[in-house]
Amino acid sequence: MLKGNMAASISVKHGLASSKTSQLYGLYGKILPKPVLIQGAAEIQNVRASTSARVDPQNNEKYCLDLVRSRDYEGFLTSLLLPVEARRSSLALRAFNVELAQVKDTVSQKTIGLMRMEFWKTAIEEIYRDEPPNQPVITELWRAVKTHNLTKRWLLRIIADREKDLDDRAYRNLQELEGYSENTQSSLIYLLLECLGVKNVHADHAASHVGKAHGIVTCLRATPYNSRRRKVYLPMDICMLHGASQEDFIRGSQEKKIRDVVYDIASQAHVHLQHARSFSNSVPAAANPAFLHTVVLEDYLQRVRRADFDVFHKSLQNRNPLLPIQLYIRSWKKTY
Incomplete structure (x- = not known):
């Protein structure tokens, strides 16, 4: 269903702005995990x-x-x-x-x-x-x-x-989750496009779909955390379709019906990514940086597929250490 991993060996020739290798090292200095310097969470x-x-x-x-x-x-x-x-x-x-x-x-x-x-x-x-x-x-x-x-x-x-x-409360159906994602995540991308000086109807259409995919993936990713708090927000219509109850998710069930729910929801996120990319030939190159989050979404969807759509699989709780490189390469290639 989803695309495979990108090739591991790609030559990086350009930096973040005007410089090259030195900017790349500067990027690493910023993205490597380090303590927040100003305040604790409280x-x-x-x-x-x-x-x-x-x-x-x-x-x-x-x-x-x-x-x-x-x-x-x-x-x-x-x-x-x-x-x-x-x-x-x-x-x-x-x-x-x-x-x-x-x-x-x-x-x-x-x-x-x-x-x-x-x-x-x-x-x-x-x-x-x-x-x-x-x-x-x-x-x-x-x-x-x-x-x-x-x-x-x-x-x-x-x-x-x-x-x-x-x-x-839980979303009543997938359309309600998509509407929430459009109004929050897509709106944020519209603002990023304005920061980039882009006013283009095709870019707006792509932003709408990327934002919906982002919201759906966020809902999936948060499921283990929310389940530990005895909260389940996944669309009720899909859960009912497969006979999955909220208690199943709260228990962290790995039954087929739970994986079927996750498969359906993840598939819809993938469809939105495909729709967003269908506009790529019409979207101005200047807009591409606003869609870099597609790399993050793609990464999660690939990993949940490898976990056979077990949203509670421990591999999904770890941060991908290659994500900064994958983002950088996508940025360098000027695609989304």
Whole structure:
């Protein structure tokens, strides 16, 4: 169903920007795992909870970089491979996305989560009035909006669907999961395209499908973690089709019916990737960096296939050490 692994031996001849070998080594220095330098997880949550966080403006960029590196490592890697003029804005957008994504897991009551979301909605309005609150992610996001004239609708749409997701229930069907993925992940890619200066209908179509694939894969990848918390968010229609109950997932069952559910969901993510690539001949080359996350999605889908669609297989819990190289090569080839 899925494509095989890319060839292991490829000659790397170009660097991130204008230089070559030295830039490659610089990339390795950034992507190798290292401790986050500014704060521990608890402190980051405290900052997130505060609407009056104060950080020296010159450290705002570093704050976002460290937050994304610690909480969205793959997004961090793809941001490093963007053109230099879009890199900082990409990190700001991904830091914003991290803040919203973590609200659901860090609040004890829905009411508190709604208050957090209201804070972010108000912050977006203030950003577009040139009155951003003095908070590091918001300040960097304001800079990105001013630099690239980002569309407010996409930012508000991400918040709106993250807010709906606070209801903490399983998706009723695959279409509902795709809709959520479109409104969150695809909206983020639309913003990245704006950072790259791309306005193209074919690029938008590709972004829609890549975002849907991303959301579906994220739902699959999070299943072991959510199951340990006695939460199951996989589409109910597919679970019912195969006779799989939520309790089966909570128990970490490896029965065929569970693997059949995972197969159907993973297959739909693969279909979206194929649709996205069907536009590749019409998508401007400048848009390709916005779609680098396809490498991450492809990697997971290949690994879950090798695990015979056992979403709980231990091999799926480990980070692929070759991912940085695979991302770099795809970036160098200017394809997605």
